[in-house]
Amino acid sequence: MLVQEFLEHSAARLPDKTALVCGERRLNYREINALANQLAFGLQARGVQRGDRVAVCLDNTVEAAVAVWGTLKAGAVLMMINPSTKLEKLASNLGDARATVLICSVEKTRQCAPALGRLTHLQCIIGVGTGEVASESDGGKVVGWTELLEKYFDCTKAPARVCINVDLASLMYTSGSTGEPKGAMMTHLNMVAIANSITLYLQNTEADVILNVLPLSFGYGLYQLLMAAKIGGTLVLERSMAYPHVVLKKMVSERVTGFALVPMIAAILLQSDMSTFNFSSLRYITNAGAAMPVEHFRKLRTQFPQTQIYSMYGQTECARVCYLHPDQIDIRPSSVGFAIPNTEAWLVDEAGNRLGNNARGELVVRGAHVMLGYWGKPEETARALRPGLLPHERVLYTGDLFRTDDEGYLYFVARRDDIIKSRGEKVSPREIENVLHALEGVVEAAVIGVPDPVLGQAVKAVVVLKNACELKSKDILRYCVAHLEDYMVPKFVEIRDALPRTSSGKVNKREL
Amino acid sequence: MADIEPQIRAFIVENFLFGEDSADLTPESSFLESGIIDSTGVLELVGYIEKTYNIKIRDEEIVPENLDSIRRLAKFIQSKPLLLAK
Numbered sequence: 001m002l003v004q005e006f007l008e009h010s011a012a013r014l015p016d017k018t019a020l021v022c023g024e025r026r027l028n029y030r031e032i033n034a035l036a037n038q039l040a041f042g043l044q045a046r047g048v049q050r051g052d053r054v055a056v057c058l059d060n061t062v063e064a065a066v067a068v069w070g071t072l073k074a075g076a077v078l079m080m081i082n083p084s085t086k087l088e089k090l091a092s093n094l095g096d097a098r099a100t101v102l103i104c105s106v107e108k109t110r111q112c113a114p115a116l117g118r119l120t121h122l123q124c125i126i127g128v129g130t131g132e133v134a135s136e137s138d139g140g141k142v143v144g145w146t147e148l149l150e151k152y153f154d155c156t157k158a159p160a161r162v163c164i165n166v167d168l169a170s171l172m173y174t175s176g177s178t179g180e181p182k183g184a185m186m187t188h189l190n191m192v193a194i195a196n197s198i199t200l201y202l203q204n205t206e207a208d209v210i211l212n213v214l215p216l217s218f219g220y221g222l223y224q225l226l227m228a229a230k231i232g233g234t235l236v237l238e239r240s241m242a243y244p245h246v247v248l249k250k251m252v253s254e255r256v257t258g259f260a261l262v263p264m265i266a267a268i269l270l271q272s273d274m275s276t277f278n279f280s281s282l283r284y285i286t287n288a289g290a291a292m293p294v295e296h297f298r299k300l301r302t303q304f305p306q307t308q309i310y311s312m313y314g315q316t317e318c319a320r321v322c323y324l325h326p327d328q329i330d331i332r333p334s335s336v337g338f339a340i341p342n343t344e345a346w347l348v349d350e351a352g353n354r355l356g357n358n359a360r361g362e363l364v365v366r367g368a369h370v371m372l373g374y375w376g377k378p379e380e381t382a383r384a385l386r387p388g389l390l391p392h393e394r395v396l397y398t399g400d401l402f403r404t405d406d407e408g409y410l411y412f413v414a415r416r417d418d419i420i421k422s423r424g425e426k427v428s429p430r431e432i433e434n435v436l437h438a439l440e441g442v443v444e445a446a447v448i449g450v451p452d453p454v455l456g457q458a459v460k461a462v463v464v465l466k467n468a469c470e471l472k473s474k475d476i477l478r479y480c481v482a483h484l485e486d487y488m489v490p491k492f493v494e495i496r497d498a499l500p501r502t503s504s505g506k507v508n509k510r511e512l
Numbered sequence: 513m514a515d516i517e518p519q520i521r522a523f524i525v526e527n528f529l530f531g532e533d534s535a536d537l538t539p540e541s542s543f544l545e546s547g548i549i550d551s552t553g554v555l556e557l558v559g560y561i562e563k564t565y566n567i568k569i570r571d572e573e574i575v576p577e578n579l580d581s582i583r584r585l586a587k588f589i590q591s592k593p594l595l596l597a598k
Contacts, residue, residue, distance in 0.1 A: 084547060240551035242544060243579075245571050264552070271555070273571045423552075454552065478530035486550045 002188045003169050004072040006195065006230035007033055008158065014206065014232050021254055022062050022237040029232075032066060038152040039070025040159050043101060045151075046124040046143070050075040050162040053099040053171060057081040057090065057108065057217075060239045063128045063145060064216050065225055067103045075162035076101070078170040079183070080217040084486040087112050094119055097171055097183055097375060106131045109142050117141055165189045171375050172219050174316035177417035179430030183375035184316050193368035194319040195223065195230050197340045201323060202258065202284060202310065206232035209281075211256040213238045213247060213265060218425060219316050220288050224260050241265050244272040255281040262289035262424025266296045267454040270303070279304055288312040288320070289424025290456045291412050297333045311336055313412055316426075317384060318370045318396055321345050321363065322410050335409040343367030345410065347402055352386075360403040360413065365396040418509065420449030420457050423487045427459060429509075432490065435483050436461060439476065441469035446499050446507045447490070458491040462512050464499060471495075516586040523560055524582065528553060539583040544576065554579065561585065567592040 010019070011033035019029045027035075048054060054071040056078065058064040071078045079097050081090065083105070090112065094102060098121045104112070109127035116122055127133035128145040163169075169191050171183035210228045212235060214221030228235035236254050238247050241264075248269075251259070259282060261269070266287065285300060285307055292311060300309060308326035313336035315321070322345050324337030339345040346354055347361035355361045366388055373381035388395035401413040420427040429447035436445035444464040449457030461480075465471055473493040480489045500511035517539055525533050528548050536546065543549035549557060557579065558569050567589065578588040 084550070239544070242549070242551040242554045243575055245574050246576070268551075268555075474530045478532050481530060482532075486547070 001192050002072070002161070002163060002165060003191045003195075003226060004036075004069055004158070006226055007036065007069050010206075010229055010232040017206075017232065018234045019229065020062060020065055020235050020237060021250075022060070022065070025062050027062060032062075032069070033158075034156060035062075035066045035149065036069035036073055037155050037158045038149040039066055040073035041152040041155050042126075042148040043070060043074040043076060044159055046101065046148075048074050048076050048101060048123075051168060052076045052101070053079050053097045054101040054103065055079040055081050055094055055097065055099040057083055057085060057102060057104040058128060059083050059105075060212070060216055060221075060237050061128070062237075063103075065235075065237065068216065068222070068225060069229075072169060073158045075159075075167075077168045079173070080170075080222060081173070082215060082217040082485050082487075083108075086483055086485070087115055088483065089485070091115060091119065093173065093181065094122060096181075100124070101126065103128065103145075105129050106133050106144070109133050113142050163188065165192065168372070172316045172371075175419060175426040175428035175431060176380065177419060177428060177430060178380075179428050179434050181428075181431075182377055182380055185372040185375050186319075187372055190318075190369050190371060191226065193342070195227050197342055197367075197369065198223065198320055199227050199231055200341050202286070204231040204233065204258070208233035208257045208283070209236060209254055210234070210258040210260070211236045211238070211247070211251055211254075212260055213241045214260060214262065214289075214424075215240075218289075219319055220260060220262070220314070220424070223319060241268050244268050248272065248274065248277055251279065251282070252277050257281055257283040259285050261285055261287045261292075263287065263292045263296060263456045264423045264454055266292060266300060270296065270299050274303060280306065282307045284308040284310060284326070286310045286312055288314055290421040291334070291336075294333045297329060301330065313410070315398055315400070316371075317398070318343075318365050318367065320369070321365050321398070324409070328409075332405070332409055335405070335411050337409060339365075339367075343369060347404060348397075355404070357404050357406055357408045360401065362416065363398045363400050363402040363410070365398060366393075370394070370396045418448075420447075420459060422449065422452075422455045422457050422459055424456065425487050427488050432459065432461065432480070432484065432488055435480065436463060436476070439471075439479050441466050441471045442476075444499055444507075446509060446512055448509050448512050450492070452491070455491070459488065460492040460494070460512070461490040462494045462496055462499060464496055516589055517582050519564070520582050520585050523564075524548065527556070527560070537582075539586075540581050542576075542580050544580055557585075561589060565589050565592070566594055 011029040015030035019032045020027045054076040056067040101124045103126040106127040106129040125142045133144045165188040169188040170186045173181045176182045212224035309329045312323040344366040349361050385394040399416045403411045432447045433445045447461045450460045452458035476493045500508040502508045
């Protein structure tokens with residue numbers, strides 16, 4: 001089975017059912033499938049072939065959802081990029097993946113087309129939205145979304161299938177401790193296995209209406225879209241949780257049954273006055289991305305007494321690892337339970353020996369959902385994927401430290417590197433430090449995560465400046481805003497005369 | 513109250529653009545669409561407005577129609593009664 005068949009099967013079975021609610025727009029399965037077919041033909045006409053990378057850099061919109069499906073139908077590899085990504089990083093991402101197509105907002109085509117036009121592998125930039133897309137300096141690479149799709153408006157069938165299920169379906173980029181993002185290669189088989197497992201334990205049916213406020217560029221957000229289509233349910237797609245009241249009203253009016261949270265969304269939700277809303281249709285809430293403070297779980301239980309709460313853990317390299325059964329949430333709220341169906345998870349010590357209950361060690365994962373490796377990064381791949389139980393099999397070493405209790409329930413302890421979790425997303429201190437070091441006047445910079453009631457961890461940068469340098473914190477923040485994705489921009493910038501050192505001369509981040 | 517728009521603009525420039533004024537920031541620019549304010553910035557904005565203009569904004573008033581541009585904000589603030597000084 002290929003990932004896009006989730007949509008195609010539901011479109012064949014339930015053509016008139018609402019598949020997607022986004023802002024004022026409602027699309028049924030027939031409509032969204034037809035748009036995806038049109039895009040797939042458009043991509044192929046622009047030269048996209050099996051295995052080519054198509055980058056999608058869009059806010060949560062109807063077009064973003066169509067772009068996901070259209071890319072897969074064209075036989076291409078989907079690469080989701082956070083829409084707040086700035087030009088330099090966008091160009092470096094596209095370069096790393098050697099992407100052939102970029103789908104982004106019309107506004108972005110205007111800002112980026114001249115620079116991106118120089119990327120030789122990039123054959124086409126598709127601009128979504130109103131306004132003029134063409135720029136004289138882009139070498140004819142830019143085309144409008146509507147213009148492209150219109151040519152294929154009568155294509156009701158998908159293009160001929162060109163992939164098999166061991167082909168790549170997606171490159172999912174994740175922050176690495178080296179500061180350079182890594183693209184986790186996920187096959188159709190991987191992604192179908194994940195969706196099967198998750199929808200099994202969440203007991204999803206076509207009666208489900210799933211609310212997603214997380215960016216589709218974030219794996220956990222993307223899977224909401226894929227799973228909703230797989231079960232023939234409805235996805236309510238919101239851009240963000242910026243206006244909680246608007247989202248809550250939508251939750252009630254659409255009779256949402258499932259809501260995917262990260263701790264930041266839970267914190268915003270719990271600050272809102274929910275007394276006037278009736279959430280009786282809400283069957284389940286999930287948490288992933290980062291560990292939820294136990295206090296949040298308690299408050300969610302009080303606020304949504306009839307709703308099942310699933311505390312889950314995963315990472316981009318396999319999407320999901322484990323979940324806590326909702327009947328355990330009051331008993332061991334800080335646990336993330338056991339491995340998801342049809343997978344295994346266990347702990348190993350430093351020497352790689354498998355540990356039993358009541359132990360502490362690195363979490364290892366085995367299953368059909370484990371990635372094929374990191375795109376173009378054999379060394380990092382060899383560190384993450386190591387020999388498994390069977391000859392030639394590889395299992396995933398997560399780099400996360402866990403413990404188990406007497407009964408074998410899993411508990412997250414810490415990352416083994418210094419990766420920060422802010423808004424549920426991984427943030428690499430090194431990547432931010434690299435950006436800060438490039439700022440004229442900065443001698444040294446160190447970035448850490450500090451506890452934050454809403455974000456989970458907030459990013460803090462400590463910077464040492466050259467003598468007589470006049471930069472203020474605000475100037476450094478302004479520079480960060482121009483060069484980093486929203487979730488990576490430091491909340492605090494502190495200027496110091498020197499950074500604390502360990503005896504070996506390294507920056508001592510514990511003292512920051 | 514005519515000078516509300518410049519005040520709001522100054523606050524946005526200072527706190528969300530870190531002093532970098534931009535010609536793209538017109539009274540009608542959507543804060544969210546243009547990426548000036550992200551999902552965590554709205555509550556910060558509400559806190560500022562409540563404090564500066566001595567008004568109370570209810571949860572159900574925190575909607576894009578009231579808050580998502582300089583002009584909308586100015587109009588919204590002018591429609592609100594001032595809290596009585598204690």
